[in-house]
Amino acid sequence: MKPLAEITAEYLRDSGQFSLIAPMLIGKLGPKFLNPGPKSSLILTSGRVAERPVKGYTMGAHRAAGLYGMTRALALDLAPIRVNIVSPGATETEMWGDEAQRAARREMMKKLLLLGKAGTPEEVGEAYIYLMKDSNATGTVVHSDGGSLIQ
Numbered sequence: 001m002k003p004l005a006e007i008t009a010e011y012l013r014d015s016g017q018f019s020l021i022a023p024m025l026i027g028k029l030g031p032k033f034l035n036p037g038p039k040s041s042l043i044l045t046s047g048r049v050a051e052r053p054v055k056g057y058t059m060g061a062h063r064a065a066g067l068y069g070m071t072r073a074l075a076l077d078l079a080p081i082r083v084n085i086v087s088p089g090a091t092e093t094e095m096w097g098d099e100a101q102r103a104a105r106r107e108m109m110k111k112l113l114l115l116g117k118a119g120t121p122e123e124v125g126e127a128y129i130y131l132m133k134d135s136n137a138t139g140t141v142v143h144s145d146g147g148s149l150i151q
């Protein structure tokens with residue numbers, strides 16, 4: 001994601017494919033492939049910047065917060081299919097770069113984060129499993145963010 005000073009209308013249109021357009025189309029088309037009841041669900045992914053922005057990351061906050069709203073609206077439109085969203089904090093994935101970049105970032109996160117470490121995909125994955133299993137959860141957010149909202 002580019003900082004505010006570098007974004008253009010064209011960049012916003014192109015980069016929105018993944019974060020806003022694809023989830024909306026999944027909301028449109030997903031029900032065709034799902035059983036029509038609360039055992040079925042869609043789960044989107046946002047991030048802590050939806051609720052606690054980071055300087056220089058306005059574009060990310062816009063996307064992340066928009067996904068929260070889209071989740072709640074889709075939950076109304078698609079019911080009784082459920083729609084929820086997971087909000088991770090810093091999580092060590094391929095997004096962090098190659099092994100050297102990941103090692104450097106891991107060290108930095110040890111000092112910065114409340115739990116002394118970033119999340120792992122396995123930890124964040126538990127949030128998705130919970131939302132798949134709880135057939136009473138819809139239109140809601142599950143955080144797996146290492147306490148970043150209270151730090």
Ligand SMILES: NC(=O)c1ccc[n+]([C@@H]2O[C@H](COP(=O)([O-])OP(=O)(O)OC[C@H]3O[C@@H](n4cnc5c(N)ncnc54)[C@H](OP(=O)(O)O)[C@@H]3O)[C@@H](O)[C@H]2O)c1
Nearest residue numbers: 017018045046047048087088089090091092093094095096
């Ligand atoms: N990692 C974090 O710290 C963090 C924190 C908060 C929120 N998130 C959010 O969590 C989500 C997953 O992130 P991640 O950390 O797992 O990133 P990642 O390891 O880089 O994985 C991103 C995935 O998205 C796919 N992808 C990217 N652009 C695509 C496109 N245009 N069409 C189809 N697939 C596309 C990639 O496919 P390929 O493998 O084929 O490239 C890859 O499988 C993202 O929405 C991210 O914003 C991540």
